[in-house]
Amino acid sequence: MFGLGATMGIAQASSITLNFHSGLAQSRPEAEHLDRFAQLVEEKSGGELKIRVSHAGALGLREADILRTLQRGMVDMALLYGEYYTRDAPALASVYAQGAITEAEQHLEILPVIKELYDDGFSKWGIHTVGGVIAPIFDVGLHCKDPVNSLEDLQGKKVRVWSRHLVDTFDQLGVSAQVIPQNDMYMALQTGVVDCAYYLSTVAKTVSLHEVTKYESYLHPWAAAPWIFGISERALGRLNDAQRHALEEAGQEVWETTLELAVSPEREAQAREEREALGITILPAFSEEDVAIFVAAAWNAWESMAKQAGEDGERYYNTVTHALDDILDISKLEISEHSD
Structure with missing residues (x-):
């Protein structure tokens, strides 16, 4: 018969921690939303799923290689920015461009289309998207x-x-x-x-x-092209339904929060x-x-x-x-x- 301490140990051992790469400095406003995402995932999963965010490229990964890195399962998650991958996925840099909009509010109307195309582009690399950060429209x-x-x-x-x-x-x-x-x-x-x-x-x-x-x-x-939260299909396959739901829900909450802040x-x-x-x-x-x-x-x-x-x-x-x-x-x- 297990004691309380042993039971807690088993529960702790069953939790999963995903490593998340971000090339942005921790002083950037987007970094706060990344940390908030990690906090929400842990809360919504009841501690069963945790995100370990490595800011400023602390994992030693190159932005240009991130699609390949995720595809191979060498890192679990990453903050994705379509314009960085002109070598491997040049089409992603063609999703959005300066001069596309003439009023800030137009950005909010076109975002669903932008997000759908990014979902399509990243899926070709075995990457599933779970929300992200919408940059302020300056x-x-x-x-x-x-x-x-x-x-x-x-x-x-x-x-x-x-x-x-x-x-x-x-x-x-x-x-x-x-x-x-x-x-x-x-x-x-x-x-x-x-x-x-x-x-x-x-x-x-x-x-x-x-x-x-x-x-x-x-x-x-x-x-402003949005920053996308991407998880490799390999990492996603390790999660149960509840953990996946927590991940999706947390990503969507950050997306909606930053959407409200985008135009000011x-x-x-x-x-x-x-x-x-x-x-x-x-x-x-x-x-x-x-x-x-x-x-x-x-x-x-x-x-x-x-x-x-x-x-x-x-x-x-x-x-x-x-x-x-x-x-x-x-x-x-x-x-x-x-x-x-």
Whole structure:
């Protein structure tokens, strides 16, 4: 006959702990939601299932290899970001792109489509998705040394961007752009390598853009791809129905919580006030016509990127853009009409 201590030992031994890789620093806001996810899983499973989150790549895994790593069962779970896997799954980078939306609320409407396509893409790697973190929808603007708030003003300027898609977008507009990592952006502006930075305005002060630029103008909202919680099918197969339910329920709760926080006009207004207090002159936003031209260029570059990614890339692009056509109240313009 087992005593109480032995019974507790058996119960403890029957619990499962899943190792969860995250490449994000623990200081990032998303990390708080990861820790909350782990807490919810343990609570909802009555302690039968636990998540051990390793922040900042502490497990020594490379982001570019994560799909293969999960597929082989070398780690149980990971925080997934589609744009990281251009080598193994280039179509995932074609699901969403900058210029896709012109109003923050449109992001909330298109998210179910985005999530469905990510579920499809990750499933091809033996990865099951269980919710995730929806990033806040920040303002994106041009941060420049001189007054710039139109595509005409940008002619002759050199612009820092964060992706090849954006290089191609600005190239269609006759504007020179280059990918410069965030950590090198300050120096590039300070030394004149670039004249402007295309950047998330809401968090511009965290990288001290106010010290190397004087003017800012709003262009569009950030088309923020969500962070997805992925579990390998191998790890999922070790769980019983109750544990699976706890995992799914916890992931969905985090998804819904971050959805509620994603769009905040108050947050954006406060951030603008803070930047003005730092000495930034906030110019009038780019005109509706300029935004329409930028969006048309962004969609053209997005389509080219999707075609290069193959059949899945084209399918993802077509699915999202057809859905956006029903959401966006904006006409796509032919770039050739504005190439003069």
